[in-house]
Amino acid sequence: MPYKDFLEDFPLFKKYKAKFWDALNNYPKPAINMNCQSCKSLQTFSMTNEFFDLKEYINYPAAGCKVRLEYLCQSCRNFTREFFIYISSNLDYIYKIGQYPEWEIKIDKNLELTLGKHLSVFKKGLVCESQGYGIGAFAYYRRITENIIDELLDSISELIETGDREKYKAALILTKKTRVTQEKIDLVKDLLPTVLRPNGMNPLGVLHSELSEGIHSETDENCLEVAGHVREILTFLCTQIILSKQTAKNFTNSMQALLNKKK
Numbered sequence: 001m002p003y004k005d006f007l008e009d010f011p012l013f014k015k016y017k018a019k020f021w022d023a024l025n026n027y028p029k030p031a032i033n034m035n036c037q038s039c040k041s042l043q044t045f046s047m048t049n050e051f052f053d054l055k056e057y058i059n060y061p062a063a064g065c066k067v068r069l070e071y072l073c074q075s076c077r078n079f080t081r082e083f084f085i086y087i088s089s090n091l092d093y094i095y096k097i098g099q100y101p102e103w104e105i106k107i108d109k110n111l112e113l114t115l116g117k118h119l120s121v122f123k124k125g126l127v128c129e130s131q132g133y134g135i136g137a138f139a140y141y142r143r144i145t146e147n148i149i150d151e152l153l154d155s156i157s158e159l160i161e162t163g164d165r166e167k168y169k170a171a172l173i174l175t176k177k178t179r180v181t182q183e184k185i186d187l188v189k190d191l192l193p194t195v196l197r198p199n200g201m202n203p204l205g206v207l208h209s210e211l212s213e214g215i216h217s218e219t220d221e222n223c224l225e226v227a228g229h230v231r232e233i234l235t236f237l238c239t240q241i242i243l244s245k246q247t248a249k250n251f252t253n254s255m256q257a258l259l260n261k262k263k
């Protein structure tokens with residue numbers, strides 16, 4: 001569905017670029033899945049009003065319009081979410097100018113565990129992101145990356161397939177000799193285990209290039225996009241490392257139990 005992700009995940013002022021319809025009555029009304037504060041769980045919300053509400057006619061030109069969308073929880077039919085959206089005058093992007101309840105600063109439980117004492121810096125990054133302060137968000141996420149990179153690379157070593165483990169360990173020793181995060185990442189990024197490469201993509205490779213971009217001349221808008229990528233990569237790596245270790249541990253335990261039984 002068009003702009004479902006935009007409504008669910010995008011912070012204020014972050015542009016969602018696409019080709020948009022020129023009349024308000026042509027806009028689709030996708031259902032969204034978000035947390036309901038009454039049901040206290042993830043629920044489906046459906047849009048209950050029209051894009052052209054408060055306009056003189058239904059096919060009112062969309063260019064430059066600000067519209068209000070109201071979404072109702074389909075389970076309790078009580079809790080509502082509201083979005084205020086700006087449609088660009090060239091119909092090439094939209095962004096949120098308001099949202100109630102506000103964009104949630106939600107942190108994955110596994111990520112919270114991994115971040116530990118760095119959690120407060122990560123939260124500041126999220127707050128910046130929620131307000132559209134891309135430069136600030138990027139700076140906070142880069143700081144987090146610098147703070148946790150050694151731990152992160154260390155914990156990856158346990159997931160490396162046996163054949164590559166020596167190679168990885170040798171590279172890991174070299175990473176301790178530099179203080180530059182990008183150089184550390186560069187040393188090990190090609191040795192990532194398959195569990196950390198979704199669809200063959202290399203998150204450390206992407207992280208390396210995103211961090212190298214620098215923010216010196218970039219706009220808030222561009223930084224916001226890069227910051228979002230950095231956050232997603234950190235989240236993916238931290239949660240995936242914890243999950244993989246947990247799965248391996250469960251597997252070992254159940255195998256051990258099986259072997260003990262046979263004895």
Ligand SMILES: [Zn+2]
Binds near residue numbers: 038
């Ligand atoms: Zn509900």
